[in-house]
Structure formats: structure tokens, C-alpha cells
Amino acid sequence: MFPTPIxxxxxxxxxxxxxxxxxxxxxxxxxxxxxxVFSIKPDADFTNGNYWGWPSSFELFNNYGKVFFESDxxxxxLNSVFITIPTVIGAVLLSxxxxxxxxxxxxxxxxxxxxxFIAGNFVPFQILMVPVxxxxxxxxxxxxxxxxxLFHIAFQTGFCTLFxxxxxxxxxxxxIEAARVxxxxxxxxxxxxxxxxxxxxxxALSVLIFTFIWxxxxxxxxxxxxxxxxxxxxxxxxxxxxxxxxxxxxxxxSIVAALPPVAMFFLMQKHFIAGLTLGAVK
Amino acid sequence: xxxxxxxxxSWYKRNEIALTPWVFLIPGIFMFSLYVIYPILQSFWISxxxxxxxxxxxxxxxxxxxxxxxxxxxxxxxxxxxxxWLVLYLLAIPMGLFISLFLNQKVFGIRFYKSLFFxxxxxxxxxVGLVFSWFYLPNxxxxxxxxxxxxxxxxxGILGNPNTATYGIIAAGLWPQTAYCMILYLTGLNxxxxxxxxxxxxxxxxxxxxxxxxxxxxxxxxxxxxxxVTIIGALRSFDFIAVMTNGxxxxxxxxxxFYMFEESLSEFGFRMGYGAxxxxxxxxxxxxxxxxFLWSMYQDEKGxx
Numbered sequence: 001m002f003p004t005p006i007x008x009x010x011x012x013x014x015x016x017x018x019x020x021x022x023x024x025x026x027x028x029x030x031x032x033x034x035x036x037v038f039s040i041k042p043d044a045d046f047t048n049g050n051y052w053g054w055p056s057s058f059e060l061f062n063n064y065g066k067v068f069f070e071s072d073x074x075x076x077x078l079n080s081v082f083i084t085i086p087t088v089i090g091a092v093l094l095s096x097x098x099x100x101x102x103x104x105x106x107x108x109x110x111x112x113x114x115x116x117f118i119a120g121n122f123v124p125f126q127i128l129m130v131p132v133x134x135x136x137x138x139x140x141x142x143x144x145x146x147x148x149x150l151f152h153i154a155f156q157t158g159f160c161t162l163f164x165x166x167x168x169x170x171x172x173x174x175x176i177e178a179a180r181v182x183x184x185x186x187x188x189x190x191x192x193x194x195x196x197x198x199x200x201x202x203x204a205l206s207v208l209i210f211t212f213i214w215x216x217x218x219x220x221x222x223x224x225x226x227x228x229x230x231x232x233x234x235x236x237x238x239x240x241x242x243x244x245x246x247x248x249x250x251x252x253x254s255i256v257a258a259l260p261p262v263a264m265f266f267l268m269q270k271h272f273i274a275g276l277t278l279g280a281v282k
Numbered sequence: 283x284x285x286x287x288x289x290x291x292s293w294y295k296r297n298e299i300a301l302t303p304w305v306f307l308i309p310g311i312f313m314f315s316l317y318v319i320y321p322i323l324q325s326f327w328i329s330x331x332x333x334x335x336x337x338x339x340x341x342x343x344x345x346x347x348x349x350x351x352x353x354x355x356x357x358x359x360x361x362x363x364x365x366x367w368l369v370l371y372l373l374a375i376p377m378g379l380f381i382s383l384f385l386n387q388k389v390f391g392i393r394f395y396k397s398l399f400f401x402x403x404x405x406x407x408x409x410v411g412l413v414f415s416w417f418y419l420p421n422x423x424x425x426x427x428x429x430x431x432x433x434x435x436x437x438x439g440i441l442g443n444p445n446t447a448t449y450g451i452i453a454a455g456l457w458p459q460t461a462y463c464m465i466l467y468l469t470g471l472n473x474x475x476x477x478x479x480x481x482x483x484x485x486x487x488x489x490x491x492x493x494x495x496x497x498x499x500x501x502x503x504x505x506x507x508x509x510x511v512t513i514i515g516a517l518r519s520f521d522f523i524a525v526m527t528n529g530x531x532x533x534x535x536x537x538x539x540f541y542m543f544e545e546s547l548s549e550f551g552f553r554m555g556y557g558a559x560x561x562x563x564x565x566x567x568x569x570x571x572x573x574x575f576l577w578s579m580y581q582d583e584k585g586x587x
Contacts, residue, residue, distance in 0.1 A: 117314060124539060126561040128322065129561065218521065
């Protein structure tokens with residue numbers, strides 16, 4: 001193990017390390033801690049210039065109550081849910097199929113199609129922007145959640161295919177061979193043999209895609225406008241203009257917007273990290 | 283009829299293994315082509331036109347590119363800022379490595395610390411951008427207060443000063459990116475071969491020498507992925523700029539991705555053709571890195587067979 005395990009070092013080094021951890025963590029998260037404190041401060045603190053001090057009174061319920069009952073925030077949140085969930089399902093479904101096809105079968109063009117998915121996944125969004133906006137307009141899906149979902153599903157298929165295909169490659173191929181010998185139809189092999197083995201991959205991808213889509217901002221402002229269909233990332237910026245300089249409400253809003261992916265991350269941490277570090281260990 | 287369908291079935295049965303992959307691929311390929319591959323080609327086509335996004339396209343050949351490369355100040359600023367992003371964003375890799383080495387211990391509660399350190403990556407860039415713009419507020423912002431104590435006064439605050447604004451945004455971007463690289467390295471460090479480390483220790487290697495000669499070579503896959511995601515993240519930077527400065531002050535924080543958006547969907551009219559040309563330039567820059575990535579993947583694939 002590197003660096004040298006701390007328990008093999010002197011007692012003072014151990015205590016020093018344990019003491020240093022929270023200090024470094026607080027410095028690392030300082031901007032976030034500041035926002036959390038902002039979000040429970042009264043408005044008066046800001047007019048009096050008490051930006052960075054201790055709150056003069058705790059307005060937790062007041063501030064968050066305003067965000068939930070006097071702003072469009074709940075609608076934006078709901079939009080985000082209705083955009084994110086179908087995208088996760090669609091992208092994971094499509095890519096487990098493409099990943100299965102590319103990972104199990106040998107045919108001409110296999111690697112070429114695989115590389116097409118990978119390359120497309122890394123493309124800058126801007127090269128897609130004008131045509132995709134156009135396409136969405138012509139399908140009458142501009143400013144709808146459906147329009148956003150369809151694009152997200154299609155685009156995420158690139159990354160998810162890369163992930164699924166590499167995962168399927170690591171499965172014991174003998175299982176598939178054995179099923180074939182038994183005369184099981186290919187699609188049944190997919191449903192009854194491969195899919196159950198892919199559970200960890202499905203979980204990892206679902207959390208990752210959830211976070212990516214929940215946090216998307218660019219496509220939200222390109223393909224939608226207004227509280228009817230915009231997700232929370234776009235909502236928070238219009239929130240910004242609604243409550244100009246009302247830092248306490250803005251902070252509360254930001255925290256609310258950030259919570260779902262954070263909760264997802266904590267619940268599914270193992271899968272999340274497995275997904276992100278795919279290929280980092282060999 | 284009955285025999286025909288029986289024949290069909292047997293034909294399918296006979297070719298099942300050859301046909302199945304295509305049945306499984308068609309929906310994915312269709313969606314991906316419609317929303318990704320075809321739009322790339324369309325953007326190339328649009329870049330040869332003058333177009334407001336609604337009316338007829340007018341063919342103008344390479345005129346957009348001539349204008350772009352023939353002394354468009356905004357393009358030059360964006361391009362140089364992109365280079366700044368590329369170079370400085372790479373700092374996330376050593377910083378991530380450093381934090382991962384710091385956290386790679388087995389003490390009580392370390393898992394909790396690791397996940398809290400990863401926090402910035404999980405949160406939307408929009409929220410991170412907002413948080414940092416408060417942090418940077420002129421006069422009242424914590425940053426200004428802190429550097430003020432040392433006697434540094436940045437006029438207009440970090441984000442209000444054209445000389446510092448881009449660096450301020452990059453610093454904000456480095457925060458989540460460092461967290462990402464940290465996780466990559468933590469996973470990599472987990473897989474480091476303990477026997478090699480012990481052997482090197484017996485030979486008297488420790489500290490920096492051990493890191494350089496024994497650990498880093500084993501972390502190569504993690505470094506490679508960190509490099510790829512960081513480069514792509516740097517070139518994709520848009521959210522931070524849109525949220526923190528909206529390209530200002532005086533256009534000093536524009537990058538190509540932001541400039542393209544501005545030209546195509548600005549309030550002064552939709553210059554889609556010109557925007558597409560900017561996107562094509564950005565695409566070619568990115569293509570260099572994508573090509574390198576695919577090439578090394580291809581080497582791996584060849585090795586696997």
C-alpha cells in the first residue's frame with residue numbers, strides 16, 4: 001500500500017493525520033458550507049453586510065418555505081424528475097441492447113460501430129446544437145420535456161454502449177455457449193442469461209445517467225424555455241433574476257436543486273464510483 | 283401459406299446468430315444517427331451558408347471561415363481562452379493525485395471523508411458556478427476579503443476584471459474536476475500491487491522516488507482516463523461561463539463553445555451559419571484528442587485478440 005499506512009507510523013503522526021482530515025475537508029468544502037449557511041440566514045444579514053459571519057437568526061423554514069411555496073421551484077424540480085427518469089430508462093435499455101450485440105457477436109463492422117458510439121459521445125455539444133434544435137422544432141417538440149428526453153436518450157447511448165459492451169466482454173462467455181448448445185433462442189439468452197448478470201452495470205449506469213441528466217444545463221436552455229418544461233438547472237438561473245441579490249433564497253434554491261443527485265450518490269456510492277472509474281484499473 | 287412461414291422461420295433460425303446483433307443494434311444506431319451522427323454532417327453543411335435559422339439558407343462557401351480566421355477578435359479571444367482552459371485544467375490531474383494520496387489510508391471514517399471530498403463533482407456545474415460567483419463577489423465576497431487581508435486588491439473583483447475573470451472561472455471548474463481525478467486515482471491506488479511496493483521498500487525506495495518509479499507506472503490507466511476526461515471537460519466548458527460571467531466582462535471570458543452559442547442564439551439575431559463554422563473548428567480541435575483516444579483503444583483491442 002502506498003503511501004505508508006498511517007498505523008505503521010509514530011503515534012503523533014497518527015494523531016496529526018486524524019486532526020488534519022476534518023480541517024482539510026472544511027477548506028475543501030468551504031464554498032458549499034458558505035452556501036449552506038447563506039441558506040438559513042435572514043435577509044437582514046445581507047443588507048447589514050453580514051455575509052460571512054454567523055447567522056443573526058436561523059431562518060431555515062422561512063427561506064426554504066419561500067422557495068417551495070412562493071417560487072416556481074417545485075415545478076422545475078418536477079420537470080427535472082420527468083426528464084431524468086425516462087432518459088435513464090431509455091438510455092439504459094437501448095445501450096444494454098447495443099452493448100449485448102457488440103460484446104457477444106463477431107461480425108463485420110463491429111469495432112467500427114463501437115467506435116462510432118464512443119467518438120460521438122465525446123463530440124462537443126455545439127456541433128450538434130443547431131441541427132438538433134432544428135430537428136426538435138420540426139418534430140413540434142421544442143420546449144417540451146419529450147424533446148429533451150429523446151435527445152438525451154440518443155446522446156447517452158454513446159457513453160452507455162461503451163460501458164455495457166466492456167462489461168459484457170468480461171462476463172463468462174461459456175454461459176452463453178452453454179445456452180446456445182441447449183438451443184435457447186438468442187433473444188432469450190439476452191433476457192434470461194445476460195441481463196441478470198448485468199445488474200451491477202445497470203445500477204452503475206442508472207445513477208451516473210441520473211446525475212448527468214439532472215445536472216445538464218446546456219441542452220435545457222437550447223431546447224426548452226420557461227417553467228413549463230425547463231429542468232431545475234435552468235430554473236435556478238431564472239430564479240437568479242427573479243430574486244436578484246436575494247442570496248438567502250438563491251442559496252436555499254441551489255441546495256434544493258443539488259440534493260437529488262447528492263442523495264443518489266450517497267445511496268448508490270459503490271455503483272456510482274464503479275461506473276466512473278470504468279477502465280481506470282486494469 | 284403454412285409451408286412459407288415454416289420456411290421463413292427456418293431461414294431465420296439458420297441465420298439467427300448473424301441477424302440477432304443487427305436486430306439489437308438497429309434502435310440504438312437509429313437514435314444515435316438521427317441525433318448525433320447526422321447533425322454533425324448537417325453542421326458542416328450549415329457552416330457554408332448564411333442562415334438565420336428560419337428562412338432560406340444562402341450558400342456563401344468558405345466566407346464564414348474566412349471571416350472567422352481573418353481577424354475576428356472575439357474568435358481570437360475565445361481560442362486563447364480555450365488554450366488557457368486546456369492547459370490549466372490539466373492541473374486537476376496532479377491535484378487529484380495529491381488528494382488521493384492524502385486520503386489513501388485506512389483510518390476510522392475514511393470512507394465518509396472520501397465521499398465528501400467527491401461532493402463537488404456530484405453537484406451541478408450551475409450550482410457550483412453560482413456558489414463561486416458569490417465567493418468571488420467584489421468587496422463582500424469571501425475571496426476578496428481574504429486576499430484583501432494580504433493587501434491584494436483586484437479592481438472589480440475576480441470576475442469583474444477582464445484580466446482575472448477567466449482564471450477565476452477555471453479555478454471554479456478545477457474544483458469538481460479535481461474531485462473526479464481524485465476518485466480515479468483512489469481506485470487506481472487500490473489496485474496497486476502490494477508485493478511490488480514491499481519489494482521496492484526493501485530496496486530502500488520511499489517517498490517521491492517510490493511514487494515516481496513504482497506507483498505512477500501502475501497508475502497509468504487511471505492517468506490516461508483522467509487525461510481524457512479532463513481535456514474533454516476543458517473543451518466542453520460552457521455552464522460555468524454562462525452562469526458566472528455570461529462571457530463578460532467585455533467578452534473576456536468567451537471560449538469557442540460559448541461564442542458559438544452566442545452567435546447562433548443571440549438576442550441580436552440568429553447567425554446559425556457562422557455559429558456552425560465555430561462549432562466545426564471546435565470539433566476539429568476535439569477530434570485530435572478523440573482520435574488519439576480511439577487509437578489507443580484500438581491498440582488495446584488488438585492486444586486482446
